[in-house]
Amino acid sequence: MRTEKFKLRTQVRTLTDRLVTALAILATLTVIAPLVAIFVYLLYKGASSLNFAFFTQIPKPVGEKGGGMANAILGSGILLGVASGIGVPIGIGAGIFLAEFGRGSKLAMGVRFTADVLNGVPSIVMGLTAYALLIAHKIPFLPFTGHFSAFSGGVALAIMMVPTVCRTTEEMLLMVPHAIREAALGLGVPTWRSVLSITVKTASPGIITGCMLAFARVAGETAPLLFTALGNQFWSSSLNETIAALPLQIYVYALSPYDDWHRLAWAGSLVLIVLIVLAVSLVRWVTSRGVLKGAI
């Protein structure tokens, strides 16, 4: 009787184990399915819509066939340039502080915590902040303020880049072996020089790709640009004017009733996604070898 019960129990346990395994595999497939669906659809729709004109022409008026998103690509480039120009140095500086100067201190923990929290703040809030800060009022002596402008869009994106760049820089710097720092300091190299030319240089592939990752993330951000950069149907390269951006243009075109604009939206999405996949794969490649192996 006892053994009968035991056998039954074992069978139930084995069965549960199998069932859970099956469920886990099913969950994995369910997760992979939308990803594959998105990519296949993007490739299929995007590649068939992508042509030379997409990269060289500005949008045609409603009803005319053709046209491209050249102005949006330029605009995205300018916005990202402003964002990286402001966000990357601050982020790298903060990362260096966390990894080299404040290691283990309460202040560093506070900064790290705040950076992680800031990373989770919705992007639309950054847009609101940039609007309140730069657009709502004209700031004396500061150009580009007081109206919608490319500059304010860049600032909103820069705020988003800082925490990402800061945390990746820190993670990369932490992977650099202590012996290298000690060797530099032992030769009498001043601390700042040892940090910049030894530690940061060793981790530079990781830091650069980390910046690229932040860059790619921000490249797809639409919400903070909605009421800062505002979008533009024409060529514009001035920081003082409203400017077109790829994700903004995709948003507007996706919700439009015109097939031709849908086509452009898919093509734009494909361009964005290629940029992002490149950045993500590069990070993965860099962190799979050498000193930086295992970072992130």
Added chain:
Amino acid sequence: MPDFRIAQAQFQPDPGSPDGQTLIEAPAAEISEIRRFLLSRGSSAMADRGFSWLMLLCALSIFVLVALIALELWRGSQLTLHKFGLAFFYQAFTDPYTHLTMYWDPVNELFSARPFVYGTLVSSFLALLMAVPLAVGLAIFLTEMCPRVLRSPLAFLTELLAAIPSVIYGLWAVFVLVPLLREHVNPLLVKFLGWTTLFNDNNPTGLGYFAAGVILAIMILPIISSLTREVMTAVPHSQREAVLALGATRWEMIRMGVLRNARIGIVGAIILGLGRALGETMAVAMVIGATPEINRSLLANGSSMATVIANEYAEAVSNMHLSALTEIGLALFIVTVIVNALAQVLIWAVTRGTPAQTR
């Protein structure tokens, strides 16, 4: 040049020591060629101090950013804060002509965030309901069951899922997901779950809370699963081995050895996913329907906190309207900060003490 180098190695003043000072005060006639060269390079004490201050400044700027966001949102929402107070988040108005309940009337400057809070909560809750079991299942598969060959590419794929921009999710949802839901899923939901009165088929567009919930679920899945994976790998191997040595099956090992140890961190991961879902803007804006109403049916059009800001801010009609939208932003900011802080603390409680390792 070679003698210079030797001299440098021998006479390099210790950075930060007062050596440099005493050398400067020595009579000019006694300074040799080598010494002059060294002096010309200056003391690095100042440079060191300056550099560390500069880096500290960069680090502190993160605090400044958070304070700046809070301050600007607070200042921007003064008008509605004074007029409505906290009632802003739950009040309702009655239309004087139709006697219907309404919440959002920019023309008459009557604002209530109630439908947006409701929409945000409902869509986020739906998203969690769908995403959590899948994400935890994926994490279990990747850490405990997956053959080594598959692990890396699968992890990479989910990482990609996290990197796709919101607007592309939205585009895909508008053209693929919503038609799919409209034609195939919604009729089934109405047929089998219609009795709960949560599913009502009077919305022919396929947009609404449910569509928003599905796209949100897809978007927060990778975050939850990668963090769950992280806390599960942080569980020491000895725990697994101990449970296996007692004769447990693999599932029992996962349940007792891994999940039980990692549960706080998994809750943290879920809360972090919730934080993302609460603040997600573009994809939701494209599929939720943008109607400032509260509907019992999950298939009805609605709106959420982030999407109303996205839709109306650039075209706001009055300062009061701007203030109302900014106050919604302030609420969103405060809620996401609290949610994220909580999640960080929980995840940190589990992964603390484990060295950085290949994930």
